[in-house]
Amino acid sequence: MIRYRVAVHIVPRKGVLDPQGKAVADALHALGFETVRDARVGRHLVLDVDAGEAGAAERAVRAMCDKLLANPVTEDYEIAGVTPA
């Protein structure tokens, strides 16, 4: 077994009102960052996982997202990286 560090981004799904993201976008506009078109505020998780190979570590984390880490009604997730821990 090898220990992998798997990073996951979880963000509010498009179409779900994200008041935090909107507040952030508004603040950026007020500061002059007028090129910002959209902001979504979510969570970034870093998990250390033992697995035989990187693909297995990623599959395990996807299963964790489906079961617990992301809400299937309101959130999308993506694996942001799998590296040896």
Next chain:
Amino acid sequence: MKFGIVTFPGSNREEDAFQAVSMVGGASAVRLWHKDHDLQGADVVILPGGFSYGDYLRVGAIARFSPIMREITEHARLGGPVLGICNGFQILCESQLLPGALLRNASLRFSSQWVTLRVEQTHTMFTNAYRPGALLRVPVAHGDGRFTADPESLLRIEGEGQVVFRYVDRSGVLDLAANPNGSLNNIAGIMNDTGNVLGLMPHPEDAVDPLLGSTDGLGLFESMLARVAA
């Protein structure tokens, strides 16, 4: 007729619920612990308000996997009544015993205030003591009460008459300003499609005594007694 009130680590309204059901004549109540695998013969299960597991990850997401949730899910599947209040509503959505999800209030602020609810369905086991369109004064106290569902689910919930309570103004009119959290369609409480699981964000258990400012919440507990005991 016995109520079972579940305490999770971080629950804080379980005693309020206990007090409320104790005020309904003919009912008894038992306290259930989240690690138990036994409903102790409870006819109605209440998931109370609070901040189970510190609201970590998402509200209700971790409590949903508490040991006792297995028995509660089975109880609900067999048609047994389950009432989720505030955090209890959030847990029921996370458990998929109710459709949709509860997100951060649109204002991004914790909402602690009195609201007016309109009873949208009175033929349910939870609301049969109210007359159609009754207006209830009850408090809310939550940071994550914005009910949301995908458009298809929302249509189904509305079409099947699963919306039981809506936020309205004091004269009973549906009004965005009366909505404390930005919930879709001013939804304050919904039931499942078989009518035995109800979740709502406001606190009827804190509106059961004139000393608290309202007794409008009593009808909910009386309704369950009338229906379940019958």
